[in-house]
Amino acid sequence: MQLMEKVAMLTRQNETFALAMIIESKGSTPRHVGKMIVYRDGSIEGTVGGGLAEYYVIEESVKAIRNGQSKIVEYKLNKHAKDGISMNCGGTIRVFIEVYTNRPELVLVGAGHLGYAMAKLADFLDYPYCIVDDRVDYCTRERFPNAANLFVNENIGKALHEANLNENSYVPIFTKDCDDIALKTALQYPCAYIGMVASKRKIINIFEKLKREGITQEQLDQVHSPIGLEIGSETSEEIAISIIGEIIKVSREKKPIKVKQLNK
Structure with a gap:
């Protein structure tokens, strides 16, 4: 496989590199042209010439990945x-390190009007997403043709478990009427983001219920509710924009939800 084909494949797989x-x-330099993929653990594919210069490029690439910023060295x-490095070639090289960060993987819990609006916005942004719901007539391939997966179960907690939430899941x-079950289920996983659409009174009632069921205040403090950035949104489309805006903001911070294991 050619190196740029591998870059395209990694991008499709939503990998960070x-x-x-x-x-x-x-x-005089070991190479005048060269490309190299560098992974988060410092492993590589390809070369920019080998030797000490390549070692430094790998080191700087790993730092760039951690910081999420491209750079030139x-x-x-x-x-x-x-300011020279311990090599005898005598020449100079400049290397562009381009960071490819993985996109937020959206797990849209609810296939109603807001879920539909969120899916349309995710399509526009090229964000991978799946749909979770307890209604077979809403969670359909006709409504969500570009969803990676559809998870439907009359028990929405079971449907959400099937989504295999992880550190890159934005939930x-x-x-319709089971936010408490969905929230309790999501809090069992190390998600990057969990948010819930709810009024202040509903938030209080659900949080008190979940605390009685073993969810800690520390976990609840990390839930984004009211959800979304405060932009005065009213329509489903405007609310979807405010939620995506908050997800983009959180995705730059990379602080996963802390997990307390509960009986499923």
Whole structure:
């Protein structure tokens, strides 16, 4: 497989990695062109020339992945030059490190009007998403043709368990009448984001109920409810924009929900 084909495949798989590419070289260097995929653990595919310069590029690529920011680095391959590295080639290389970050994976819990609006916005943003609901007539491929998966069960907790929530799951909850079950289920997983559409009174009632069932206040403090950024939204489409805006903000912070295991 060609290296750029692998980049395309990793992008489709929603992986996080960096692509290091020589963009300029002067004088004697191991290579004048070269590309290299760098993963979060420092493993690589391809090369930008090997040796100490490549070691530094890998190191900087891993840092760039952690920070979520692309960068350009430059190395003088001359141990006698000021700011040079311990190599004897004598030339200079500049390398562009492009970071590919994984997109939020949306788990839309509720297939009604707001779930439909969220799915349309996810389509536009090219965010992967699945739909979870307890109604077979709402959670359909006709309504959500681009959803990665549809999880339907009359017990919405079971449907949500089937979604295999993980550290990259962003879970906005807006069910017909079982937000408490969905929230309790989601809090058993290390999700990146959990939010719930609810009035202040409903939030108090659900939180008190879940605390009696073993959910801690620390867990509940991490739930985004009222959900979404405060932009004065009213329609389903406007609320969807406010929720996606909040998810984008949280995705830059990468702080997973803490989990307390409960009996499922």
